[in-house]
Amino acid sequence: MNQLAQCIDCYDLKDIESIQIPQETSEIRFGDEFCFKKCLSDEQLDAAKKLTQKYGKRLSFIYPRLNDYEINLVKEQLCKINAYDLPVYIIANDFGISQIKKSLSLKNLRVILGRQTISVPMRARPAMPSVMGKDNIISNFADKKLFHLSNLNYKLTLKFLKSNDIYGVEFDYIPETFPLIRKLQKEGMRIYIHKSNVMVALTRNCHAKRIICKEGTSCGLICKNKKYHLYHEVTEELFLDGNAILAAIPFKEEDIQELNNENFSLIDSHNWIKEYIK
Template identity: 30%
Template structure:
């Protein structure tokens, strides 16, 4: 069982590098404004090197301006050694093919999972009660449920397309109803990395956190998401978390689901350092790793 720890903070990266994790992931998964400068990236790489941790660079969706910065970062990493890069932008993935020593991992924004929808159970229930479905056998009903539990990579042509661009690793959320589909991805030859606890519900191009807190210019954002997140309660009983420009829901791992997931090869379990789960130091990282390795989980 391998663990990666992800952060976009150089300060927190030091905590991660000192922990019992196997790899460190550095960089903003969702926000171009939080992309590091080249000196910050170089410093992060040296920290990972100092503590003997494998280094993974995480990149968001980007504008043309962000793409120019990424090229500068890719030049450095390609010269530094064999480094994995998480890409959440098709353009960035295409650019990455020009750097032979960089190994692309498909980020969560490019791995589409209908099961992320918090209203899926309700929607499926309505669909399967439709008169057109009532006459179907249980096999057809089960197949309908399976379709909504797959990812875009379960489609052979999509998997072939991304493999053609050098992708061998994929990032996904911990969503138990999709575990069978993840097993299929592993069988297709992808290294599957599963994020713990917070699953994506939706994200925005314009940051709601910055808007709520009155940030005037995004390019000069004070980055309040480094320390703050919002707990959102829906009147129908659903709970979400707004962190930066992303809405998450909490997926509490169970021991039963962990056993299911371990039946096929998972490359890494990914722990994110953020204010929602309050995993912000080495001690909390090591406690989380110990729980999972002993078969215990959050719930």
């Protein structure tokens, strides 16, 4: 199993060389999976490359869902990154990135589909398990395994992804899905799991902007040092990060035992949630 590190809020780093990288980390990730404004600028790409080379780590860049304007900017960045002449991993939460790689023949890029591109009914935790209790009508109506499947468990979808040269896929930390994810590993797909958190919901309009910024003002990235701890009578604890709502799931070593091989990596993302996990 590989242990991955994810550098968050790197857009605000004045001295990127000051970052301390743990020895057990095999890969350094730059960018943000939920907000394009928090991804690296063109000027910072080279600094990120130098940092990973300094520590002898793999280099990855994360991109969220993109609008038409943003995807054109990313297209230019991908061409720049491909010119590094070394393997670079691109975590794409927008399938259009894989199409850019394919159409421009960017041979040095390896695309990993981000978890936003993966559909899993059980993602709506912790409400879903309670809805599917053994005495509930849903559990009597349908096989629970249907709720554990992802869209990748459909063979035609998996075949389509392989034809587009997808290197791997990311999943939320949902232990109930792991036995089915194991089947994807047997198909040769590399699996990445976000440690201890699940993306419950995502919106196009940023929640944090509505809360923090004055009406009519543009985004000033005020949210970069602000996270929100939410509570709902059905879903219990939730966490707001920009336009994403996350749930914390306690990490257990035994949950990942069946995934613990060369095709599996654990992503230690959103570390700030840990302080809320009891």
